[in-house]
Amino acid sequence: MPSSTGPGSSGPLRLAVVRASDEDAVQAAIRLGNMARSTLGHLAFAAYYDAAAKDTLLMAYSDDRPVGYALYDLARRRVRLTHLCVDPAFQGRGIARLLVDEISKRHSDYLGIAASCRHSYNLGPMWISLEFTNIGERPGRGKDAAPLVDWWRDHHHPNLFTADIDTVLVRAGIDLNILRDITEANRPDADDSRSLVAPHLIGRLELVRTAALDAEIDQMAGDLRGRCARRAQPFASVRAASGEVKQLTERILEQVRQIDPTYPSNENDEFDLRHVAHAAAAQLKVFITKDAHLTQVLGPAATRFGLRVLRPADVVVHIDELARAESYRPVDLLDTGYAQRLVGSGRDSDLLPLTNSSTGERPKQLLKVLKQLAINGHDRVGIYSPTGAIVAAYGLIEADNSLHVPLLRVINRPLGDTLARQLLFLLRQHARDTGKRILRITDTSMSAQVRSAALTDGFREADPDLFTYVLPVVGDAAEVEHHAVKAARQAGVSEPAPLGSGMPAVVAAELEHAWWPAKIVDSDLPTYLVPIQQAYSADLLGVPRGLLPRHELLGLNREHVYYRSPGGIRLHAPARLLWYMSTGGSTVAQPAAI
Structure with a gap:
């Protein structure tokens, strides 16, 4: 049995299992229990003897003096803790911790330890310090039916709620506001928090509960406390050593007080600090909150200790970043110096220059659109200039037969018209590649250049x-x-108007342009095969790709002038063009291609 010298104790502490034959030890436990009857309640003396007979009565001694005991039962792979009692003169010396740890050690093959305690006894901090979590409440048996809290200390055996470590990308702590958002059905502005438990994140995001969250739940009033506890029950409990939490708290405060010497200045600040310290001490990489003050004040300091403080929407994007890391790397846009990439977590504000104030849109409204796309797991793509400045952006939602574009913006500069036309064609290509037959722009504040280009584009x-x-x-x-x-x-x-065969070339050209990539073969629209040398093809068409970026105007524009030799067939517009790239080249020879 373990022994320890508690702070200020008169002798070493030791534990021993009380045997049924040890009458003095059983009577000592009964006397201690009677001293604490106001909180433990009445327990028949026979229960003490029965526990001793089953080797489930554990006594703590200081020298030879009985100073505490734990009485429990074993049933259905659970340890049921009936009494946990410490002599008032010896409380605060770690005796309860020794008793509980020993039970966990002796019965580690059991799922965990269950205990019940009236909330009005205000013993929540003690249970939390012993690594118990509140898993729910029920009416007590007394006349007043005072709430009885069910506490659970988990032994971390796999169960139905255990996350697969091979698929989980992020383990994250949460604060009480996030928990309330996913608990209360009618809580306003909770959609972003509820996205954290969406089906597409199951197995990729594991929400956990820290001692700080348990402490905040314990201080709640009314039936909401029990509802939040039940909602958090499936979340794995993570704990860090109290000494490490204390050390991290001091180091975080050292950073924060360089900016705000009075921090923490209220109870909310203290809870925020506790959340961040416990999450960092538990070696979590992400802590989720919607509290802007917490993020602003504690976020930079938390980052120093490997913890990112993120909004729910940013967490969804962060998980996507980890799952599709390649997609978040910059990709050349049409072989030019411009690049496109998915908008990463915490980068929404980069897109604020695309706010369309001419429609009355405010930056906050654009951020809301971006957040809604993120929490629903939809792509948000940014187009960046060679200097890294944002020049365009779009968001995509794939429906059954349609590709919806709830965000389509270009910068309000001369280049915007060119970008708008090119983006529309890229969106057509994406719709074709994903099997969507309708491309629909639903952005209510789309750029004026986008609307003009779209109407021109059919x-x-x-x-x-x-x-x-x-x-x-x-x-x-x-x-x-x-x-x-x-x-x-x-x-x-x-529905479109009926089409007839033998339609004029002009009509067919307009339809094929508007319904690209459709081709109407019984129209009068001719098709020409035009030869082009490889060097010119690389500049004009981007085929083959060169080592250096194409000129921006050649790469981004959709309309060009190509001067060919005057010989051969005379071309008449409108017409379809097939480009025939001849073999050879001034650099690396490429095979001929159409």
């Missing part, structure tokens, strides 16, 4: 949205019409 208005068809079909007019009507009905948009 989009139709469906107030307040703009939409177009994306039809990967090569066929006669009847077949193309069939696919367009089918797509319109599935997406709930207006």
